[in-house]
Amino acid sequence: MAATQDTVYREAGFGNAVARGSRPAVLVVDFSYGFTDTAYPTAAEMSGPIARTRQITDLARERGYPVIYTTIAYQPGEIATLPWLKKAAGMAALLQGSRLVEIDAATGIQSSDPVITKKGASAFFGTPLAALLTSVRVDTLVITGATTSGCVRASAVDAVQSGFTVLVPEDCCADRAEAPHRANLYDINQKYGDVTTADDIIAWIEGLPA
Amino acid sequence: MAATQDTVYREAGFGNAVARGSRPAVLVVDFSYGFTDTAYPTAAEMSGPIARTRQITDLARERGYPVIYTTIAYQPGEIATLPWLKKAAGMAALLQGSRLVEIDAATGIQSSDPVITKKGASAFFGTPLAALLTSVRVDTLVITGATTSGCVRASAVDAVQSGFTVLVPEDCCADRAEAPHRANLYDINQKYGDVTTADDIIAWIEGLPA
């Protein structure tokens, strides 16, 4: 069955390797306490993907490549009206100014790293992210974070639509459940970006010309 | 396992029913020959979902609600450069002016129905769709078409991010393989819109005040 599915996809022209560029940025999606601290019902255990992401971001920053974080945060006046908060009502707990929307310090975030505040799944939708990446001539976006089946997937789709080459190290992505994590990595790898590993990303960044 | 997963999602606040509005539009995603005519490698058999979609669109048009179609189409000068066409190289066959980008006549499309031309997965990304829907005060978007795991999913995510309530009749959606079709309907129903049936949509539209 999976063999047949892969054949169908290959014949339709999906699943090709991307053409990596030479000016990467790292986008770390929603490693805020509301997603990382299991004291909150919206969170899940993700210390492993955070630690592996940090290996990439520490290196990227050292080499001068942008590291950008996202967080979901709402103002009181938005909560009653946004249709996403009807469907995904748990997200309404992510109140601007609360600890839930703060980036987890375990990520190693620095004060010079831009933080993009978003209202939905995608890091690009209704945010200045594409303009920020374009202004520094990024060509390839490494996407990590949470959750694979939600905001990582949505950000990968928008990244390639925005003109960026997409790389997703799967051991840097976290989700609440294994099946959606796997299914979305499959979709991403077939259609939006190369699914790879932290080790591969690190080796690639280390090999880029200074 | 699935029981556990559903519990985790419920506790995180996902999977709630949307609040249906009273001004629907129907968005028919990529029922162009390049996706519907199995003579093309990018296509799959989808006559059933097309027929069921047509029941909805015929009714919607009769009641005065907008019916909007999307197609993917490229100009020669775009094909070498867009990173999506590296990953999903099969899409590069969808050349502007060719039969592959024409909406399948089996959909019952009318000349007064707007056709949105897009370059990526989402019907909203880089298109005037959100503005068009806003200009006619649509509040609820019924999304059908192909493929569930690609352009339908991406359009559902952007629809709810754009401020519209989302309904996806699953028997009106087609895909190349069953597993991604199912996995993406699961994600949509948990996070972006209610997954329902053509019969339910028809009954709902028939019950709306004139």
Next chain:
Amino acid sequence: MAATQDTVYREAGFGNAVARGSRPAVLVVDFSYGFTDTAYPTAAEMSGPIARTRQITDLARERGYPVIYTTIAYQPGEIATLPWLKKAAGMAALLQGSRLVEIDAATGIQSSDPVITKKGASAFFGTPLAALLTSVRVDTLVITGATTSGCVRASAVDAVQSGFTVLVPEDCCADRAEAPHRANLYDINQKYGDVTTADDIIAWIEGLPA
């Protein structure tokens, strides 16, 4: 000459009156201290337009219509890279967290009013504003604020492009110099929205069905 110009515009089909809707929102552009407090070189005297805007926003809020404010604010990591800050270098003083980006209390802003943070001239560009307005089914946007020739103009263009009817009360708009103020009101009135007065907006809102 002006007569000739008006004739040319009329023959080209510009300058028609808009069709006002019944669900307004008020967008107050950049009445932050960086623009309103003449202690800062980026500011100008605008106490009159602030006071007249407040008459509209107090009424709108009382009637249950959304009142939304915008501010320009930058994070340290953005300032060196955004090309707008090369051309309009004075804007780089608008640092997130500083008093310059705070909405002037003289506007009468309430804690339940959404504040949109932007990086450029338009209130819509790279922000969730269009989605927020769509989610509450706004049809008509009253735009006030500063400066007429910069952020008010850019927001008016994007508002009508986004599918909203645009009204601009000129006595609620402020600028650094009279000639650009006048020239941009002319352009707005010819092409993007009706230029009117605070009194007219107040009478219109008071006359809307509850």
Next chain:
Amino acid sequence: MAATQDTVYREAGFGNAVARGSRPAVLVVDFSYGFTDTAYPTAAEMSGPIARTRQITDLARERGYPVIYTTIAYQPGEIATLPWLKKAAGMAALLQGSRLVEIDAATGIQSSDPVITKKGASAFFGTPLAALLTSVRVDTLVITGATTSGCVRASAVDAVQSGFTVLVPEDCCADRAEAPHRANLYDINQKYGDVTTADDIIAWIEGLPA
């Protein structure tokens, strides 16, 4: 008075020279027959700016830099609903498939040049232009076309907001009347991009490293 105005702008930090990059593209706005052929009431005489633009585009194409054209075009189903067509009703004549929306052959357009279809003033709004430019790593956008006070101005604002450096050769821009042409070049030069000449752009492109 003008001296005072310039002083006010300078003190506010406007009017600085941009930092030109090394990967230009040329955006030719709305040199379609509906704007260039004075048989139509929406048009004006603009043979001079077309000829000077062609000098730039011929050179850019020869050097391998992208040349992109825009046109405004509507489908029948859009005309009754878009609020811009209430205010700027003359634009409704620009029907998809008609001669009015075709790019004027005097521009020297080639079949490999992308044509962006838009519904409003800005070449970026609701179009794939930003993604197209990002996908080929453009850093500097030369904007020419018609009209200076409408679509050129709106496109310049969106270009800099999108992260591109903006250059506007004034002898390549056309308008229906002199006062708005001048006023908008003033605003552009103060706030969004450098206003320059065709000769300067040609010399700059000729001097770029191959």
